[in-house]
Amino acid sequence: MSDETIKNTFQVTAPARLRVSNIRGSITVEPGEPGIIDVTAVKHGNFDSSRYSVEMTQDADGSVHIETHSNDALFGFLSYPPRVEYSLKVPQGIHVDASCVSSSLDVQGLEGVFKFKTVSGDMQLANLSGPLKLGTVSGDISGSHLAGSLDLSSVSGKVRLQESSFPSADASTVSGDLILQTSLSDGPYQFGSVSGSVHLLVPPDTHCNAELNSVSGSIRSSLPATAMHMGHGLKVTQIQGGGPAVRLKSVSGNLSFELEGVPATPVQASTPGPVETITPIPPLQPILPVPPSTPPQAPLTTAEILQRIERGELTVDEALKLMKNQS
Numbered sequence: 001m002s003d004e005t006i007k008n009t010f011q012v013t014a015p016a017r018l019r020v021s022n023i024r025g026s027i028t029v030e031p032g033e034p035g036i037i038d039v040t041a042v043k044h045g046n047f048d049s050s051r052y053s054v055e056m057t058q059d060a061d062g063s064v065h066i067e068t069h070s071n072d073a074l075f076g077f078l079s080y081p082p083r084v085e086y087s088l089k090v091p092q093g094i095h096v097d098a099s100c101v102s103s104s105l106d107v108q109g110l111e112g113v114f115k116f117k118t119v120s121g122d123m124q125l126a127n128l129s130g131p132l133k134l135g136t137v138s139g140d141i142s143g144s145h146l147a148g149s150l151d152l153s154s155v156s157g158k159v160r161l162q163e164s165s166f167p168s169a170d171a172s173t174v175s176g177d178l179i180l181q182t183s184l185s186d187g188p189y190q191f192g193s194v195s196g197s198v199h200l201l202v203p204p205d206t207h208c209n210a211e212l213n214s215v216s217g218s219i220r221s222s223l224p225a226t227a228m229h230m231g232h233g234l235k236v237t238q239i240q241g242g243g244p245a246v247r248l249k250s251v252s253g254n255l256s257f258e259l260e261g262v263p264a265t266p267v268q269a270s271t272p273g274p275v276e277t278i279t280p281i282p283p284l285q286p287i288l289p290v291p292p293s294t295p296p297q298a299p300l301t302t303a304e305i306l307q308r309i310e311r312g313e314l315t316v317d318e319a320l321k322l323m324k325n326q327s
Contacts, residue, residue, distance in 0.1 A: 002045050008056045010037040010064045015112070016094040017063040022103045023052070024068075025084040029096060029107040032089025037064050044083045052081055125161075140176075154178070154196075162201070171198075173253075184208050187244040193253040200246070201258050207240040211247045212255045220256040220264035228269045237267045 012035060020027055025044075032038050041054045051072045057065045068084050081102075090096070092111045099117040107116070108126040116123060117135040125132075125143035133151040134141060140157045146164040152171035159171075160179040167185040171178055173196035181201035191198045197217070204223070212219050212235040219228060219237050228237040239257055248255040258264045 004043045004045065004049075006039075006041045006043070006054050006056070008039045010039070010056075010058050011035060012037055012062050012064065012091065014091070014093050016091050017061075017097075018066070018088070018090060018094060019063065019097040020066040020086060020088065021099045022068050022084055022086060022101070023070075023081040024102045025082075025086070026104045026106070027086045027088070027098055027100060029088045029090060029098065029110070031109045032091060034091045036089075036091065037094075038089040039066060040087045041066075042085045042087075044085075046080060046082045048080045049082045052084075054084060122157075150180075152178075173198075184244050184246070187246070189244065189246040191246075191248040191250075191255070193248065193250040195252050196250075197254040197256065198248050199256045199258055201260060204259060205240075206257065207243040208238075208257075209242045209245045210237050210239055210255060210257065211235070211245060212250070214248070214250045214253065216252045217248070217250050217254045219267045220254055220258075221267055222259040222262040222264045223257055225257075225267045228267045230269050235269070 016037060018037060039056060043049065043052075043054055051070060053069050053071055055065070055067050055069045059065070066086065066088075068081065070081075090110070094110065094112040096107070096110075096112060097115045098105055098107070100121045101119045103118065103121045104124070105116055105118055105121065106124045107114070107128065110127075111129040113130050114128060115133045116125075118139045119137045121139045123134065123136060123139060123141040123143075125141070125146060127145045128143075129147045131149045131151070132146060135153045136157045137155045138157060141152075141154065141159045141161070143161045144163050146161055146166070148166070150161075150166045150169040150171060152159065152169070154173045154176050156175050158176045159173065162181040164180070164182050166180065166182045168187050168189065169180065170188070170190045172192035174194045176196050177199065178191065178193070178196060179199045179201065183203050184200075184206055202223075206223060210219050210221075210225075213233055214235070215233070219225075219235055221237075221239055223239050225240075226238045228235050246255070256264045
């Protein structure tokens with residue numbers, strides 16, 4: 001089967017808005033000319049190529065939409081999507097919403113507002129300035145030189161964001177570790193995990209209040225820390241006199257403050273007792289069970305979820321939620 005190359009150019013006004021989604025392959029987004037979104041898509045031929053098309057449209061408000069689309073919803077579960085490689089050049093200040101299934105995502109060199117999601121695909125980010133909302137299932141996220149508020153959700157992938165500046169962060173991970181290299185600002189810095197640990201690579205002058213609500217996790221630090229107080233499952237310590245609050249709620253994950261090249265050691269606990277200086281994070285309210293009106297159904301497997309995405313029965317956001325709830 002032969003490959004097909006599709007090109008298009010869109011005239012846009014600031015702030016430009018772009019939504020791009022891919023089922024299998026890759027998406028690369030780089031800086032381009034002001035007022036122009038330039039798109040090149042290479043669809044690699046296979047025996048199911050005719051069942052899928054590359055669609056590029058522009059709304060009346062100037063928003064650009066690009067997607068790999070299934071033309072055969074009824075038999076989509078029997079098909080094998082072709083690999084499509086998207087290369088996009090976009091203006092600065094753009095709002096980008098990109099989602100991938102079995103695809104990689106590479107974005108670099110831009111200022112704007114960013115929302116990225118991957119399922120079974122890795123994400124590579126570099127030199128981005130602006131709010132970041134990231135989501136991944138069974139994919140790694142790596143990045144460097146990022147600046148802006150961070151909103152992140154990961155199920156099983158490893159996240160490592162280096163040489164960055166996050167004035168605030170709201171991030172959760174189920175089983176993968178989260179590694180952030182950033183100075184701490186006013187925050188807030190809120191983290192959640194099941195078994196994944198949070199590693200903050202911080203400069204030597206860092207000072208903060210660290211709070212860990214965990215069954216078996218610990219607070220670790222390369223920096224001077226006061227004795228840790230414990231009470232009601234909450235561990236609290238001050239790093240170099242205290243400052244912005246950094247909170248982690250986990251089952252077994254650790255919260256670690258690290259200097260590059262200096263190992264972090266557990267902060268020793270003082271005599272257990274109630275914590276009076278910092279209000280504990282309120283526990284989640286129990287949810288009363290509701291009798292099912294229909295027999296319970298077995299949870300979908302990852303393969304079934306991916307097939308439903310291909311058939312257009314689930315969005316990527318819905319798939320992320322399903323797969324996270326089953327982990």
